[in-house]
Amino acid sequence: MNTDMTLVSIVGPTAIGKTALSLSAAKSLGCPILSADSRQFYKEMTIGTAVPSAAELQSARHYFIQHRSIQQPYSVGDFEREAITLIDELQKKHEHLVMVGGSGLYTKAVVSGLDAFPKIPETIRNELNKTLEEDGIECLRAELRTVDPNYFAQVDLNNPQRIIRGLEVYRGTGLPFSSFRTNRVKKRPFKILSIGLEAPREVLYARINARVDEMMNNGLLDEAKALFDYRSLNALQTVGYRELFQFLNHEMNLESAVALIKTNTRRFAKRQMTWFKKDPSIQWFDYRTPHAELIQTQLKQM
Numbered sequence: 154m155n156t157d158m159t160l161v162s163i164v165g166p167t168a169i170g171k172t173a174l175s176l177s178a179a180k181s182l183g184c185p186i187l188s189a190d191s192r193q194f195y196k197e198m199t200i201g202t203a204v205p206s207a208a209e210l211q212s213a214r215h216y217f218i219q220h221r222s223i224q225q226p227y228s229v230g231d232f233e234r235e236a237i238t239l240i241d242e243l244q245k246k247h248e249h250l251v252m253v254g255g256s257g258l259y260t261k262a263v264v265s266g267l268d269a270f271p272k273i274p275e276t277i278r279n280e281l282n283k284t285l286e287e288d289g290i291e292c293l294r295a296e297l298r299t300v301d302p303n304y305f306a307q308v309d310l311n312n313p314q315r316i317i318r319g320l321e322v323y324r325g326t327g328l329p330f331s332s333f334r335t336n337r338v339k340k341r342p343f344k345i346l347s348i349g350l351e352a353p354r355e356v357l358y359a360r361i362n363a364r365v366d367e368m369m370n371n372g373l374l375d376e377a378k379a380l381f382d383y384r385s386l387n388a389l390q391t392v393g394y395r396e397l398f399q400f401l402n403h404e405m406n407l408e409s410a411v412a413l414i415k416t417n418t419r420r421f422a423k424r425q426m427t428w429f430k431k432d433p434s435i436q437w438f439d440y441r442t443p444h445a446e447l448i449q450t451q452l453k454q455m
Contacts, residue, residue: 266339
């Protein structure tokens with residue numbers, strides 16, 4: 154692998170403008186874009202995951218955009234292996250690559266690697282999924298709180314996939330999931346420039362609310378209707394879909410569902426910032442900073 158190649162990693166909360174910056178960066182550097190957004194991987198999910206438009210996708214070569222089905226299991230470990238293999242190939246033709254996404258764990262997988270976890274029998278996950286379906290997420294939360302309070306304090310308690318992951322490791326090994334998290338950094342054979350976009354909270358929240366309204370106007374409800382029968386799949390345990398599934402299941406009216414999407418998206422953005430702010434390697438910029446200053450100027454300083 155070309156150790157002189159630089160991976161420009163663009164991160165930040167949802168609706169902050171990461172896609173626009175990635176497109177500008179790819180154009181100025183003459184390189185492709187790797188998506189590290191864990192929900193944009195799925196071809197059935199377009200509007201609710203803010204997949205780049207057809208014109209944006211045509212303006213630069215994109216990888217890891219809608220390349221999987223929601224019915225195909227795909228883990229962060231799978232993504233790490235595929236992304237590093239792809240980077241190995243792309244560096245033969247490019248001095249720079251751009252990676253963009255708000256999924257902190259997936260970005261971390263490429264930038265610094267994942268902790269090593271033991272292989273867990275699939276039957277354990279199946280048992281936990283059955284418990285989720287029959288008894289609900291609160292039952293799983295209670296178990297996780299008991300067996301691994303450290304992970305319980307950190308995990309997104311509204312994400313059943315993450316909760317199940319913690320529990321399956323415990324049930325399969327007898328050891329807490331948190332005990333396997335060493336945070337040892339893998340040395341990558343390429344340079345990394347990590348750029349984060351941020352905005353005042355009131356600005357970010359206004360952008361989030363506007364994006365949700367735009368998604369609804371673009372047909373998010375119809376997209377959710379088409380996916381309703383698959384709502385138990387891990388890929389669909391996602392803000393924007395979960396709330397509309399509740400509406401379609403007659404648990405709330407549409408106005409309440411949309412309001413809940415906005416609330417949960419704002420909470421998600423807060424968790425994203427908490428994750429990324431823990432990484433001292435990320436250089437933070439106001440979302441209005443001219444793109445040329447963000448990319449070319451920072452590259453020259455490396």
